[in-house]
Amino acid sequence: MTDADNNTVELLLTRPLVDDQELVLRALHEPFWDAEKQRATPSAFGNGNFFSLSRPALLPEAEIIERWREDLERPERRLEALAEVQVSVIRACAPPEQGLDLRLSVFADPTEKNPAHAELVGSNQAGTQLRKITRGVGNRILKQCRIRIL
Amino acid sequence: MNPQSSGFAGRAAEYCGCEWMGSTDPGWNIAVFAESQVRWIAAATQLRGTASAIQMQLVIGSRARRSSNRADPSDPLERVTKTIAVKLGAQAARRLKRLGTFADGWDQGHGRALTEGTLLGLERLLALADFADLDVALFLSRDGHLLLNWPDANGELVELDIARDSVMCFMASTGDELELPIEPRAVSDLMTRVR
Numbered sequence: 495m496t497d498a499d500n501n502t503v504e505l506l507l508t509r510p511l512v513d514d515q516e517l518v519l520r521a522l523h524e525p526f527w528d529a530e531k532q533r534a535t536p537s538a539f540g541n542g543n544f545f546s547l548s549r550p551a552l553l554p555e556a557e558i559i560e561r562w563r564e565d566l567e568r569p570e571r572r573l574e575a576l577a578e579v580q581v582s583v584i585r586a587c588a589p590p591e592q593g594l595d596l597r598l599s600v601f602a603d604p605t606e607k608n609p610a611h612a613e614l615v616g617s618n619q620a621g622t623q624l625r626k627i628t629r630g631v632g633n634r635i636l637k638q639c640r641i642r643i644l
Numbered sequence: 645m646n647p648q649s650s651g652f653a654g655r656a657a658e659y660c661g662c663e664w665m666g667s668t669d670p671g672w673n674i675a676v677f678a679e680s681q682v683r684w685i686a687a688a689t690q691l692r693g694t695a696s697a698i699q700m701q702l703v704i705g706s707r708a709r710r711s712s713n714r715a716d717p718s719d720p721l722e723r724v725t726k727t728i729a730v731k732l733g734a735q736a737a738r739r740l741k742r743l744g745t746f747a748d749g750w751d752q753g754h755g756r757a758l759t760e761g762t763l764l765g766l767e768r769l770l771a772l773a774d775f776a777d778l779d780v781a782l783f784l785s786r787d788g789h790l791l792l793n794w795p796d797a798n799g800e801l802v803e804l805d806i807a808r809d810s811v812m813c814f815m816a817s818t819g820d821e822l823e824l825p826i827e828p829r830a831v832s833d834l835m836t837r838v839r
Contacts, residue, residue: 525750531779531781533793535803570742
């Protein structure tokens with residue numbers, strides 16, 4: 495890893511954390527969501543380092559959905575559902591006692607388009623290196639979510 | 645340039661090898677068709693001694709392009725869609741076609757388009773495994789791999805992440821992720837474990 499990479503990782507992992515009690519939302523759309531089967535893949539929350547979330551505590555849910563539609567929808571791709579879960583529940587899906595050396599953190603990550611944007615990030619327990627969120631952990635998170643069809 | 649053929653009758657005629665019958669041009673009959681074939685062979689023969697490989701390709705390629713109006717059996721997406729319709733049903737075939745429309749960058753810059761390798765892997769897997777009694781759904785991973793998942797007998801999710809020569813199998817019941825080659829023995833063992 496270069497110094498620049500290390501600096502980027504440090505910047506990513508030192509952003510303000512979202513409170514454990516907050517609810518966060520994740521947009522579910524193709525190809526992570528199958529509307530006909532009403533089923534998602536664990537890859538909606540796993541098999542990667544970063545996952546986009548939004549915070550209804552900062553912006554009404556209807557506005558968040560409106561921004562998702564502007565950002566994610568295409569004529570052939572509808573936003574079809576959302577997953578709702580509490581931050582503490584996400585964090586509990588990779589408990590330190592399992593020895594995974596995976597820490598799940600939800601960081602505030604406001605953007606111009608979505609001031610309520612947040613990011614779920616996998617890191618080592620020390621919070622110094624990024625770690626892939628496994629499909630198993632992604633599936634655990636998915637099972638804890640309340641899925642709502644839009 | 646030969647006239648384009650269109651419509652079911654035209655395509656049927658082309659498939660039968662009667663390309664001249666597939667034309668919609670009233671002036672296009674078997675004599676004109678035969679003459680065009682002779683001209684094409686003469687042009688190719690004449691070029692053989694003098695033309696560069698690129699020039700030959702232009703002559704040969706014009707025929708290949710004309711033939712591309714019909715469904716191309718060498719297009720892996722077309723081919724696998726047909727296979728999946730038989731093995732997994734029409735919904736899966738529709739879904740595969742849709743997953744094939746996602747371009748590079750689909751997940752806010754992170755997602756890759758469906759890869760040819762994953763289609764070839766799925767084709768091999770479908771030839772080896774029986775999914776008939778499983779409620780299979782299809783997804784696309786950020787790596788451009790096809791994901792097949794279904795609930796096992798206890799309702800726990802099983803998911804296959806398909807690469808060209810191997811599958812990564814995730815079993816929610818145990819949390820295990822296993823990588824296996826797409827080979828008869830390994831696939832047979834896998835399918836007995838994941839029902």
